[in-house]
Amino acid sequence: MKKQQPDEKRQQPDERRTPAMPDAPVILSGDPGSFPWSVFHERHPKLLRQVLDALPYGPAERRHVEQLLAESTTGVLTPLPPDAPDHEQWLRWGERLWGLPWGEVPFLWAESYFYRRLLHATGYFTSGAWHGVDPFGPFKSAELANPTVDDELATLSALLDLPEAKRRAALLTSALWGNRADLGFRITNDPGSVTATGLLVDDGPLLWRELERTAGGRVDLVADNAGRELLPDLVLTDHLLTSGLAAEMALWVKPQPYYVSDAMMADVLAAVGRLRRSKAGAIGDRLWRAIGDGTLTVRTHAFFCAPLPYHELPAELAAEFAGATLTILKGDLNYRRLVGDRLWPPTTPFAEAAGHFPSPVAALRTLKSDVVTGLPEAAVRELDGTGEAWRTSGRYGVVQVCNAG
Numbered sequence: 001m002k003k004q005q006p007d008e009k010r011q012q013p014d015e016r017r018t019p020a021m022p023d024a025p026v027i028l029s030g031d032p033g034s035f036p037w038s039v040f041h042e043r044h045p046k047l048l049r050q051v052l053d054a055l056p057y058g059p060a061e062r063r064h065v066e067q068l069l070a071e072s073t074t075g076v077l078t079p080l081p082p083d084a085p086d087h088e089q090w091l092r093w094g095e096r097l098w099g100l101p102w103g104e105v106p107f108l109w110a111e112s113y114f115y116r117r118l119l120h121a122t123g124y125f126t127s128g129a130w131h132g133v134d135p136f137g138p139f140k141s142a143e144l145a146n147p148t149v150d151d152e153l154a155t156l157s158a159l160l161d162l163p164e165a166k167r168r169a170a171l172l173t174s175a176l177w178g179n180r181a182d183l184g185f186r187i188t189n190d191p192g193s194v195t196a197t198g199l200l201v202d203d204g205p206l207l208w209r210e211l212e213r214t215a216g217g218r219v220d221l222v223a224d225n226a227g228r229e230l231l232p233d234l235v236l237t238d239h240l241l242t243s244g245l246a247a248e249m250a251l252w253v254k255p256q257p258y259y260v261s262d263a264m265m266a267d268v269l270a271a272v273g274r275l276r277r278s279k280a281g282a283i284g285d286r287l288w289r290a291i292g293d294g295t296l297t298v299r300t301h302a303f304f305c306a307p308l309p310y311h312e313l314p315a316e317l318a319a320e321f322a323g324a325t326l327t328i329l330k331g332d333l334n335y336r337r338l339v340g341d342r343l344w345p346p347t348t349p350f351a352e353a354a355g356h357f358p359s360p361v362a363a364l365r366t367l368k369s370d371v372v373t374g375l376p377e378a379a380v381r382e383l384d385g386t387g388e389a390w391r392t393s394g395r396y397g398v399v400q401v402c403n404a405g
């Protein structure tokens with residue numbers, strides 16, 4: 001009999017929205033040599049070192065961070081302390097998982113909990129001096145302050161002068177490959193050595209057709225990383241609003257620091273401010289006004305930091321997305337949550353894995369983890385034949401669309 005995977009035991013909240021998930025194995029992180037294992041055993045130790053170097057945390061915070069590293073690499077899952085504001089919530093999310101080694105629970109779950117525990121270790125939710133201090137704040141600020149960002153913004157601004165077809169392709173390309181720049185990925189990958197090589201699926205034309213068909217509605221963009229990824233996302237947002245393809249936009253961000261550089265409201269404000277002080281100042285000014293008059297709403301929800309896939313969207317969030325004419329999901333983590341963090345055969349139709357989403361959905365994603373769907377068989381054969389770690393190298397990307405009319 002097949003061994004039950006931990007997240008198969010969990011009751012689905014709403015069977016009508018839950019697709020019949022085929023039997024692809026849930027990705028775990030306990031296999032030495034696997035990509036998820038390297039995230040816990042190679043990437044996280046470096047990340048935690050950088051966090052402790054970037055801010056003068058005191059002995060108690062440092063001790064808690066070291067304990068987290070030990071627990072998440074060699075220990076078992078222990079719940080948040082009872083006074084944590086989300087203690088009960090996590091108890092439920094981790095039902096039947098507590099006490100298991102970290103590597104034996106779903107990778108998505110364990111990684112998400114790792115980031116929540118890091119906030120606990122650094123006092124983000126505890127009353128005291130470190131309350132509300134983003135442990136990744138110094139990295140995010142340094143990225144936005146980098147003088148090369150000025151050149152990138154000048155280039156992004158110039159895209160708006162291109163003829164329509166070229167402009168559209170360039171806007172999508174910038175938003176897609178901007179996703180390669182996430183700070184977590186760069187801890188173990190030298191960005192200089194990673195050249196974007198291939199768009200494995202390009203549903204870009206279908207995406208623009210869908211936007212034209214539904215012009216005048218509300219387009220949602222579920223953001224991923226702050227800084228260099230959020231800037232092109234904001235330029236795309238501005239274009240959708242000024243062109244009338246969207247009458248309104250919702251930009252969904254994380255409610256708290258997560259996966260190193262994930263964007264929160266503070267990061268949106270910093271990015272819009274950066275745009276306003278650059279050659280793309282007119283774009284920044286328009287976005288500022290759009291936020292002010294409600295044409296662009298920045299939204300968040302606790303579920304964006306939940307350790308769960310999007311087929312378990314809470315009803316109120318599903319209802320919100322159902323009101324969008326199209327939802328654009330950015331990045332690797334959103335992709336994992338959309339299709340389910342499973343070792344799908346890569347030729348599994350994208351629509352089969354993502355069709356449960358409440359609105360038409362487009363994924364703009366650089367491949368940085370093992371999960372992938374919707375690839376042509378010949379491409380998979382060729383990529384497998386290279387011997388390259390193509391699923392995780394950040395050199396490949398996809399633009400995939402599903403549920404379009």
Ligand SMILES: O=P(O)(O)OC[C@H]1O[C@](O)(CO)[C@@H](O)[C@@H]1O
Pocket residue numbers: 039111179182184185224225259330331332333334336368369
């Ligand atoms: O910022 P992104 O594109 O969501 O990528 C984050 C990715 O980084 C990792 O945490 C480690 O590579 C992946 O597990 C995750 O999907």
